[in-house]
Amino acid sequence: RLNRVINKTTPSTNKDIAFKLFNDPQYEIYSKLFKSWSGTIHTSLYEPNSLIAWMALGQNSHPTSINFSNWLKGEKLNINYFEGEIDTPLT
Secondary structure, eight states: OHHHHHHHOOTTOOHHHHHHHHHOGGGSOSOOOGGGTOOOOEEEEEETTTTEEEEEEETTOOOEEEEHHHHHTTOOOSOSOOOEEOOOSOO
């Protein structure tokens, strides 16, 4: 999948496009190979300068944003759980 990432991105690819590339099966980076234990369960994006993280479960999911900078300062996270759907009959 690394070659697909390299071929579909440029140094100016923004975070929204990058997240979509990794979370949408049409770009062939997100994997549905769950039976061989190599399927994509979650997609995440980290912004080291702001300490913001995005997380989504399953394909074509809208990411949840987590502000780790605020959490490190003692503020509570604004989420209790993640919701998503994994396209597999495996449990």
